[in-house]
Amino acid sequence: MNARPIARVFDFDDTLASSRGFIRVLHCVGGQPANTKKWLGDMGLSGEPGPLGSIELSTEDYAHYAKLIQELLERDEIIVQKPEQKITRFPTDVVDYSGVSRLIDPRPIASTVNIAREAFSRGEILGIITGRSGLGWVYDVTRKKVEVDNRRDIASFMAKQGIALSLEDIHCVGDKPGGVPYNKAEAMRIGFVEKYDPDTIIFYDDDVRNLDAVGSVDRRIRCVDSRGMTEGEDSTQDILEKAKRRRRNISQWSRSLQKAGIY
Ligand SMILES: [Mg+2]
Numbered sequence: 001m002n003a004r005p006i007a008r009v010f011d012f013d014d015t016l017a018s019s020r021g022f023i024r025v026l027h028c029v030g031g032q033p034a035n036t037k038k039w040l041g042d043m044g045l046s047g048e049p050g051p052l053g054s055i056e057l058s059t060e061d062y063a064h065y066a067k068l069i070q071e072l073l074e075r076d077e078i079i080v081q082k083p084e085q086k087i088t089r090f091p092t093d094v095v096d097y098s099g100v101s102r103l104i105d106p107r108p109i110a111s112t113v114n115i116a117r118e119a120f121s122r123g124e125i126l127g128i129i130t131g132r133s134g135l136g137w138v139y140d141v142t143r144k145k146v147e148v149d150n151r152r153d154i155a156s157f158m159a160k161q162g163i164a165l166s167l168e169d170i171h172c173v174g175d176k177p178g179g180v181p182y183n184k185a186e187a188m189r190i191g192f193v194e195k196y197d198p199d200t201i202i203f204y205d206d207d208v209r210n211l212d213a214v215g216s217v218d219r220r221i222r223c224v225d226s227r228g229m230t231e232g233e234d235s236t237q238d239i240l241e242k243a244k245r246r247r248r249n250i251s252q253w254s255r256s257l258q259k260a261g262i263y
Contacts, residue, residue, distance in 0.1 A: 010116060016109055069093070133150060184210050
């Protein structure tokens with residue numbers, strides 16, 4: 001019999017912790033910075049001013065931005081790219097992820113952290129799969145290199161919660177081509193299913209696209225939408241039913257964002 005039959009794998013942001021962090025958007029027309037404040041203001045979004053006229057959106061507002069911009073992307077009316085890419089078409093939004101290169105003021109989410117802590121004390125296999133960057137650095141909007149150390153920051157945050165995690169069980173998949181849901185699924189397959197071969201894997205995430213993708217990797221995986229866990233309660237079945245109903249829309253959205261390089 002498997003000595004460690006249960007593995008629990010968690011998303012990080014808004015599943016185990018909430019933190020401050022921002023994503024900069026710089027709107028360009030004809031290869032030159034344009035009025036980003038007005039551009040985002042027309043979407044009902046605002047944020048702190050950043051370099052070159054960029055605007056710093058909260059991670060929550062950025063998620064809203066990504067949804068709003070989808071229609072423009074589908075109609076080929078804009079492209080979205082990273083700061084190091086050369087602007088070849090217009091209009092272009094340059095998106096700078098340097099504001100999520102480290103953990104800023106992380107606060108634990110009690111319901112999931114308690115589950116992780118109890119699982120740790122029982123000696124279960126524990127891991128994290130996050131859409132944060134796993135690179136050593138990224139470029140910011142001014143094309144300056146910014147150090148990235150999400151893996152170590154997450155490990156030290158978890159240690160403060162009384163949970164010792166091996167760095168190799170913290171997977172940061174945000175920079176890989178193919179989109180976050182696909183790369184989370186790959187990290188699950190290689191990093192947990194094949195590596196540990198447990199009887200059951202429980203995966204917690206607040207994004208239904210990730211739950212869908214990771215849940216399809218292996219039939220031993222049970223998915224839990226962490227948004228439904230106010231009391232540490234597991235309402236998996238209800239959540240999977242809801243997810244099924246929303247699947248069609250979400251897959252379309254996910255495909256167009258992948259095409260645009262956002263995910
Ligand atoms: Mg999340």
